[in-house]
Amino acid sequence: MDILTIFxxxxxxxxxxxxxxxxICPFLGVSKKLDSALSMGMAVTFVMTLTAVASxxxxxxxxxxxxxxxxxxxxxxxxxxxxxQLVEMFIRKMSPxxxxxxxxxxxxxxxNCAIMGLALLAxxxxxxxxxxxxxxxxxxxxxxxxxxLMAGIREQLDLADVPKPLKGAGIALIVAGIxxxxxxGFSGMIK
Amino acid sequence: MSSKKSIGAEYLKGLxxxxxxxxxxxxMCPTLAVTNAVINGIAMGLATAFVLILSSFxxxxxxxxIPSQVRIATFIVIIASFVTIADRFLAAFFPPIxxxxxxxxxLIVVNCIILGRQEAFSSRNSVARSLLDALGxxxxxxxxxxxxxxxxxxxxxGTFLGYQVMGAWFKPWIIMILPAGAFITLGVLLGIxxxxxxxxxxxxx
Numbered sequence: 411m412d413i414l415t416i417f418x419x420x421x422x423x424x425x426x427x428x429x430x431x432x433x434i435c436p437f438l439g440v441s442k443k444l445d446s447a448l449s450m451g452m453a454v455t456f457v458m459t460l461t462a463v464a465s466x467x468x469x470x471x472x473x474x475x476x477x478x479x480x481x482x483x484x485x486x487x488x489x490x491x492x493x494x495q496l497v498e499m500f501i502r503k504m505s506p507x508x509x510x511x512x513x514x515x516x517x518x519x520x521x522n523c524a525i526m527g528l529a530l531l532a533x534x535x536x537x538x539x540x541x542x543x544x545x546x547x548x549x550x551x552x553x554x555x556x557x558x559l560m561a562g563i564r565e566q567l568d569l570a571d572v573p574k575p576l577k578g579a580g581i582a583l584i585v586a587g588i589x590x591x592x593x594x595g596f597s598g599m600i601k
Numbered sequence: 602m603s604s605k606k607s608i609g610a611e612y613l614k615g616l617x618x619x620x621x622x623x624x625x626x627x628x629m630c631p632t633l634a635v636t637n638a639v640i641n642g643i644a645m646g647l648a649t650a651f652v653l654i655l656s657s658f659x660x661x662x663x664x665x666x667i668p669s670q671v672r673i674a675t676f677i678v679i680i681a682s683f684v685t686i687a688d689r690f691l692a693a694f695f696p697p698i699x700x701x702x703x704x705x706x707x708l709i710v711v712n713c714i715i716l717g718r719q720e721a722f723s724s725r726n727s728v729a730r731s732l733l734d735a736l737g738x739x740x741x742x743x744x745x746x747x748x749x750x751x752x753x754x755x756x757x758x759g760t761f762l763g764y765q766v767m768g769a770w771f772k773p774w775i776i777m778i779l780p781a782g783a784f785i786t787l788g789v790l791l792g793i794x795x796x797x798x799x800x801x802x803x804x805x806x
Contacts, residue, residue: 429780434629435713480689483707484681491674523630523711530704575796576788579626581790591781 413544415486416537420548425526427556428590430531433524435588437557439583447561455550457494457519458528462546464489465529466539476504486529494519524553611730615737621714622745622787623794628714631705632746633783639762642750643743644698648706650739652683653715654732660723661731667724668718676719677710682711714738751787755776 427437433454440450464488473479498516498556501509510561519525528549563585572581606614621627635641651723659679667675677723688706691699699706709715711750718738723731754760759767767773776782 431630431634431780431783433709434633435627438626471804479687483685483688483710484678487677487681487710488674491677522664523708526711527704527708529628530707534704573792575799576792580788580791580795583791585783587781587784587788590779590784591776594781 417548422550432527441560460551472534611733612737615741620741636750637778642746646743657723657731657735
C-alpha cells in the first residue's frame, strides 16, 4: 500500500480512538485539560513510533525466523514495558524540560492498549519496515488529534448544563460518539 | 480491602457496586470494540473471564514469592501466558469468532480490569477470596457486554444472535453497529446506571 495512504488512513479514516477503540482510558481520563491532553498525545506518539520500530524488529528478526509466533503477545508486552521504562530514564537524563512535559504520562502508557494494539495491528496487516514506522507515527498523530479535540470540547462542556446523571464520563462518551460519526465521513477518502 | 466482607458480598460486588465497566470504567476498549454483535460480546466476555479467573488464581497462590519491585512485570507475564492460551484456543476451535475479534483477543493482555484486580485484590487476599472476586468481576463484565451488544445488535441489524427478531417494517439503524453507536450507547447506559443508583440511594436513606 502507498505510504501516504497509510499515513492519512491512520490519522483520519481509521483513527485509533474513534475507529479501533484503542487508548480509550487515557482518551477519557486525560482529556479534561487542553495542555495535558497535548502532552499525553505527544508522549503516545513518541512511544508509538519507537514501539513500531522495536516490535517490527522482534517480529521479523526473532519470532518469525525461529517459528515463535505464538510468543508474540508475551514478547510484545515485555518489550513495550521495558521500552517505556528505558525512554523514561533516557529523557530524564537527556532532556529535563521534555521530561517535565511528558513526566507522569509516560508510565501510564505501558498499560495503554493503543501501544500494544499498534504492534499487533502492524504485524496483522503484514506491513514492511517503512510502512510500520509510518503507521506508528500516523497512529500517534491520530490519537493526539482525537484527544486534543476532545479536550477542547470538554473545556467548553464544563460550562454547559448537562443532565446530572450524564455528567463526566457519560457525556464524554456521547461526545466521542458524535466525533466518531463526524470522522466516519472521512471513510470515503480511501477504499 | 481491610474489612472482611461476607463470601456472597465478595462475589456480588462485581455485579453492581464495583461493576468493572459501568462503575470503574475499566476495560473500555474491548467493551466498545466487540459489542457490535451478541456472539462477539459473549466470546469476548468468556475469554476475558477465563484469563481473569486463572490469573487471579495463580497470582493469589504465589503472592508470597513475588518480590514487590517486579510484581507488575510478573503479573503481566502471567496474564500474557493465559491470553496466549485463550487466543490459540479460539483460533483453533472457533476460527470465525477469532477472525471477528481480530486483535482484540491478544489485547486482553492490556485490559485494565485484569491487571487492576491482580494489583488491588489478588496480591493481598486469599486464594478463595480472589477466585470469588474474579468470578464476580467476570460476571459483571459479561453481563455488561451482553446488555451493550444486545442493544446494538437489535437496533443495528434487527437480529439477536444472528436470528431475525424485528419484523420486516424495521429499518436497521446502521449507526448502532458503527463505532459512533458504541460510544453513544455506552454513554447513555452509563447515565441510566447512575440515575438508578442515585434513586435507590435516596430511597434507602
